[in-house]
Every structure is written in structure tokens, then in C-alpha cells.
Amino acid sequence: MGADTAAARLTALAADCVDHRFKGLPPDARGLTVGELTAQRRNLFTDGFTTPVLALSAERLTHNLALMESYAARHGLAFAPHGKTSMAPQLFHRQIEHGAWGITLAVPHQVWVAREFGVQRVFLANELVDAAALRRIAAELAADPDFRFVCYVDSVRGVELMAAALHGSARPVDVVVELAAGEGARTGVRTEAQCAAVADAVAATPTLRLVGVAGYEGEVPEADPARVHAWLGRLTALAVDFDKAGRFAGVEEVVVSAGGSAWFDAVADVFAEMPELSRPVLKLLRSGAYVSHDDGHYRRLTPFARVPEEGALHPAFRLWSQVVSRPSPEQAFVNAGKRDAAYDLDLPEAQVVRRDGRERPAEGVAVTGLSDQHGWLTTSAGADLEVGDWVGLGLSHPCTSFDKWQLIPVVEADGTVVDYVRTFF
Numbered sequence: 001m002g003a004d005t006a007a008a009r010l011t012a013l014a015a016d017c018v019d020h021r022f023k024g025l026p027p028d029a030r031g032l033t034v035g036e037l038t039a040q041r042r043n044l045f046t047d048g049f050t051t052p053v054l055a056l057s058a059e060r061l062t063h064n065l066a067l068m069e070s071y072a073a074r075h076g077l078a079f080a081p082h083g084k085t086s087m088a089p090q091l092f093h094r095q096i097e098h099g100a101w102g103i104t105l106a107v108p109h110q111v112w113v114a115r116e117f118g119v120q121r122v123f124l125a126n127e128l129v130d131a132a133a134l135r136r137i138a139a140e141l142a143a144d145p146d147f148r149f150v151c152y153v154d155s156v157r158g159v160e161l162m163a164a165a166l167h168g169s170a171r172p173v174d175v176v177v178e179l180a181a182g183e184g185a186r187t188g189v190r191t192e193a194q195c196a197a198v199a200d201a202v203a204a205t206p207t208l209r210l211v212g213v214a215g216y217e218g219e220v221p222e223a224d225p226a227r228v229h230a231w232l233g234r235l236t237a238l239a240v241d242f243d244k245a246g247r248f249a250g251v252e253e254v255v256v257s258a259g260g261s262a263w264f265d266a267v268a269d270v271f272a273e274m275p276e277l278s279r280p281v282l283k284l285l286r287s288g289a290y291v292s293h294d295d296g297h298y299r300r301l302t303p304f305a306r307v308p309e310e311g312a313l314h315p316a317f318r319l320w321s322q323v324v325s326r327p328s329p330e331q332a333f334v335n336a337g338k339r340d341a342a343y344d345l346d347l348p349e350a351q352v353v354r355r356d357g358r359e360r361p362a363e364g365v366a367v368t369g370l371s372d373q374h375g376w377l378t379t380s381a382g383a384d385l386e387v388g389d390w391v392g393l394g395l396s397h398p399c400t401s402f403d404k405w406q407l408i409p410v411v412e413a414d415g416t417v418v419d420y421v422r423t424f425f
Contacts, residue, residue, distance in 0.1 A: 006118020010089060013422050014038065022407040023340075024053030034407070034420050043415040044320070045354065051322040051390065052336035054401070055411040056292065058418055060316035067311045068290050069098040074310075075268040080104045080123045080257075082288025086402045088421045089117035091291055102148065104286040108133035113424045115140060115147075123257065124151035125216070125286065127158045127178070127187065131165035138169040138207075150211060150255060152178040154188050159201040159208065166207035175202055176212040176255055177242075179235050181219035188215055195238055199247050210247055212255030212282070213239045217263045228263050232270035243277040257284035265303035265310075289398045292316040296346035296396020317401055319348060319393040321375060326387050332365075334375040334391050340404055343370050346396035350377065354390040362391060 014035030018025055026048030029037050042048065044055055072079040078101040083092055092103050092114060102121025105111050108130060111122055128134060128151045140147055153159055153175045166173060177195050180188030189195045195213075202210045213235060217223070220231050239256045248254050254277050259267040264287050271283045289298045293313040304312050321336035341348045347370065350362040364383030369376035375393070379385055395401045402408070403425040410419035 003118065006093075009117050010093060013090070016422070023405065024050055024409075025407070026050070034422075038417070038419055042417050044409060044411050044417055045357070045390070045415045049320075049409070049417075051320055052334075052340045054317065054319050054340070054405045054408050056408050056421060057314070057316040057318070058410045058412045060314040061292065061410065064290050064293055064313050064316060065094055065098045067313060068287065069100075071264075071268075071310060072285060073099065075272065077259075077268060077271065077283050077285045079285050079287075080121070081291065082106075082125070082260075082286050083114060084110055085288035085399050086291055086421075086423060087113060087425050088402065088408075088423045089113065089119075090419075090421050092117065092119055095291065101282070101284065104288065108136070111137070111149075120144075120146055121148040122150070123284065123286065124149070125214070127152045127154050129158050129161040129165075131161070134162060134165040134173070137173060138166055138171070141171040141173070142169070148174070150174045150176060152176060152187070152214060153198055153202060153208070154178040154180075156198055156201045159198060159205060163205040163207055169207045172207050172209040174209050174211045174255075176214040176257065177202075177210070177238070179213060179215040179238055181215060181217060181231055182221045184221055185219040186216070188219075192234075192238060192241070196245075199242060203247065209251065210242075211251050211253075212248070212257065213242065214255065214257035214284075216260060217258050217266065218260035223263070225266060228266045229270055232258060232266060236270060236274045239277065239281075240275055243279075248277070248279055251279060253280045253282045255282045255284055257282075257286060259285035259287050261287045261289040261298055262301040263303065265307050292398045292401070294396050294398050294401070295349050295351070295394025298396075298398070315394060317395045317398070318351070319395055319401075320354075321391050321393060323377075323385060323387050323389045323391060324374075326385065329381065330379055332377040332379055332385050334377060334393075335373065336375050336393065337370045337373040339372055341370065341375070341393060342395050342397045342400035342404070344397055344400050348375065348393035348395055350391055351394045352392040353385060354392070355386070355388075359392075365391070367393065 018029045080102045083103040084106045104123045178188040293315045295315045321334035325333040350365040364380035408421045409417045
């Protein structure tokens with residue numbers, strides 16, 4: 001797919017009409033296109049937006065994109081951020097503009113979204129054994145010589161299913177052997193001997209091409225720096241052993257990939273010490289949550305807390321809700337619940353209160369539970385909270401924040417909405 005076509009499809013998102021599909025937008029914007037609404041540069045707080053409404057900070061988004069670009073470059077890493085976090089083609093392209101090699105994805109639907117919007121390099125962090133999906137991948141590869149696709153293999157059976165589905169394909173599908181993070185971890189081959197058996201099966205299959213090894217250190221059991229470093233050492237040693245055995249003959253570069261959002265500092269350390277191979281090595285980091293960061297899970301786990309000299313990610317999401325009930329001095333309810341806020345890892349965090357155009361810290365206010373459409377708040381004695389107040393909530397886990405909103409306002413610090421991000425889950 002040409003760059004002009006991809007740009008046209010991104011531009012076409014602005015031609016979509018504002019209607020009932022999109023939560024939180026001003027009722028009087030119905031019938032406008034997204035582009036027309038963007039051009040109005042409305043204020044999130046004074047120009048008709050309704051609660052609950054999720055906002056993405058323009059400044060913090062830009063900061064996070066630039067920080068991970070510089071981090072990857074400084075450590076000699078290629079970067080394929082995990083797109084399942086946002087499933088937002090506009091953000092995919094901003095990530096690519098900020099130096100990303102391509103986009104990591106997890107399931108076929110996500111690949112189709114990325115391809116629809118012109119993403120030319122896809123790393124599928126999963127073994128793909130669905131025959132219909134494999135046939136479509138083969139057709140994409142045949143139709144577009146510039147399309148690069150890499151996916152996991154983690155079993156001889158999986159290789160056999162892939163070979164059957166891809167029989168007669170014009171271009172082989174590039175694969176990497178996934179090394180499991182340990183016994184009881186998620187997917188992946190458990191032992192190096194089994195990895196060699198999977199690699200042998202790939203070598204016997206003309207429609208597959210072994211190009212490297214990969215895995216996910218976030219699944220290391222009882223993960224700590226020593227255990228994560230040790231597993232990453234196994235991963236790089238596997239690449240060295242495969243190379244010595246001639247398993248990468250005929251490839252232009254060897255792919256060695258790891259890196260979620262909690263241990264990418266360990267990935268940088270271990271990959272930096274990797275011996276040279278017979279071919280250039282694409283050291284591919286796959287962190288995804290950085291794009292918005294968060295106010296919970298990743299705030300606690302981010303490697304930047306361990307290496308503060310490298311910089312700091314900024315949480316970019318805020319969910320604005322409104323107090324709709326104040327039944328007692330100790331309790332209040334806002335109109336945002338499970339349908340609006342991520343809650344799979346942590347409850348939202350009450351951060352600020354807005355009243356009459358003024359914003360202040362949400363002192364003495366805590367979220368204690370969520371119903372489908374209500375947030376349960378407890379308030380300490382003297383907490384200043386009234387029906388009608390807007391409460392800004394910080395969220396944990398970006399992946400399940402993005403997927404509750406199809407169109408997300410991008411907001412500058414003064415409340416001006418400068419863009420809208422469309423998601424496709």
C-alpha cells in the first residue's frame with residue numbers, strides 16, 4: 001500500500017459523522033464531521049461536552065512518544081510498539097513517525113486494521129494457526145512486496161497447521177521461535193531442545209522462514225531483576241546457538257525481540273551485551289502502554305522509576321465524570337462506571353474537582369467501587385464535593401481504557417480539543 005493511500009484513509013477518519021456511536025461529545029455537534037468539530041477547537045469544559053468523557057492530554061501524548069523514541073535510539077533498539085494497547089491507526093502512524101520500525105499486534109483482526117491504514121511492518125506476538133487468516137496474510141504478502149510480517153511459532157503442531165494453510169503461497173511467512181518465560185508461564189516453547197525441534201520443523205516447510213527468536217519477559221514467574229535478566233540471557237543465547245547451527249542462513253537480518261512495558265530496561269541491558277551474529281540483528285522492543293502511560297499499574301512498574309536519569313513517562317488519560325448524587329457526608333456517586341473506566345487492574349483514582357471553572361485537588365475523595373454506570377466515592381469529613389461538580393479520574397491499564405471509547409478527544413492543558421483519536425476494537 002502506498003503512503004498516499006494510507007494518508008488518504010487516515011484523512012477519511014475526519015469525514016466520519018458525529019452521532020450516537022461516540023460518547024461524551026457535544027449534542028449540538030451531531031451531524032458535523034469529526035474534522036469540522038476538530039476545526040471548531042471547542043473547550044472540553046465549556047463548549048458542550050457531556051460526562052462521562054475520556055480525554056487524552058495532547059502535551060503528555062507528545063512527550064511520551066518522543067521519550068520512547070529517544071530511549072530506543074539511545075540503546076540501539078528497534079521499536080515495534082504493541083498496537084493492541086490503543087488500536088488507534090492515528091497513534092500507530094505517530095509512533096512510526098517517532099521512529100518505530102513497525103507495529104506489534106496480537107490477533108488477525110488487529111492486523112487487518114493496521115493494514116487498512118497502511119502499516120507496512122507487523123510483528124504478530126502470537127502463533128497464528130487460523131487457516132483463513134493465514135491465507136489472507138499470504139495474499140497480502142503476494143500483493144505487496146513491501147509488506148513485512150513476522151509471527152511467533154511455539155510448537156511443531158503449529159508449524160504443521162501453518163504449512164497446510166500456506167501450501168502454494170508465493171512468499172514464505174517469516175517466523176520467530178517463541179521461548180517461554182518459564183514453567184507455568186503463558187505461551188512459548190518450554191526448553192531449548194524443544195525450540196530446536198520447532199526450528200527443524202520450520203526448516204522443512206518451504207512456506208515458512210525462520211528469522212529469529214522472541215518472547216515476553218513480563219511472564220517470568222515471580223519476576224525480579226535477576227530472574228528477568230536470566231531469562232533474557234537464555235533468549236539471546238538461543239539466538240546465538242541457532243546462528244552457530246546455521247539456522248538463519250539466507251536471511252538478511254536476525255530478529256531478537258522482547259520487551260513489554262515493565263522490564264524494557266532489562267531488555268536494553270541484556271540486548272546490549274549480545275554477541276555479534278553472522279548477520280545483522282534487529283533488536284526489537286515491543287512496549288505499548290507507554291503511549292498514554294497510566295495512573296496505576298504502569299506508574300508502579302515503569303522502568304523509568306528504576307532509571308530516573310532516562311526520563312519519565314507522563315499519564316495522559318483523564319476520565320471526566322460528574323457528581324450525580326451526594327446522599328451523605330461520607331458518600332457520593334459520579335456518572336462513570338465499568339462501561340467507561342478500566343477496572344481490571346486497579347480502580348480509578350479521584351484526582352481533581354472542577355466547579356465554576358476552577359480546578360483543585362480531590363482532597364478527601366476516593367473511588368471505592370464501580371457499578372456499570374456509577375462510580376462509588378467515599379468522602380472524608382469536610383471534603384468539598386457537591387452534586388454537579390466534575391471529578392477528573394486517573395485510570396490504570398491503558399489497554400482497557402482505550403477499548404471503552406471509540407472517539408477520544410485530544411485536549412491541550414487549557415481544555416482546547418485539538419484532535420480526536422478513533423479506535424478500532
